[in-house]
Amino acid sequence: MLHSKDRKGVDVTASPQPDYEEIVRDPSAWFDRPDQVVAASGLTEAQKIEVLRAWELDARQLMNATEENMPGGEESKLDSVLDSLKRLGLGPSEPAGPSKVGL
Numbered sequence: 001m002l003h004s005k006d007r008k009g010v011d012v013t014a015s016p017q018p019d020y021e022e023i024v025r026d027p028s029a030w031f032d033r034p035d036q037v038v039a040a041s042g043l044t045e046a047q048k049i050e051v052l053r054a055w056e057l058d059a060r061q062l063m064n065a066t067e068e069n070m071p072g073g074e075e076s077k078l079d080s081v082l083d084s085l086k087r088l089g090l091g092p093s094e095p096a097g098p099s100k101v102g103l
Contacts, residue, residue: 057093
């Protein structure tokens with residue numbers, strides 16, 4: 001089940017479902033925790049993986065910013081994202097090159 005915690009307080013369970021691209025663009029706006037993505041009945045397994053990979057990238061970027069003394073004001077959920085990916089039989093993204101983010 002999708003859950004919105006956006007500034008407008010819109011509960012997407014009671015309104016039309018958000019566009020899938022919106023969810024991928026900002027997973028934390030639609031889910032409180034990464035394990036909710038795994039449990040979401042409205043997403044295919046491939047979509048769940050894409051949402052979690054987007055959340056993984058966001059979490060890595062947040063950690064990188066924090067290391068450079070630019071905190072984002074929120075806690076990184078990288079461990080929870082990686083646990084959720086593991087539940088889907090996947091591991092962390094493979095590094096694409098020499099990047100602090102690792103993606």
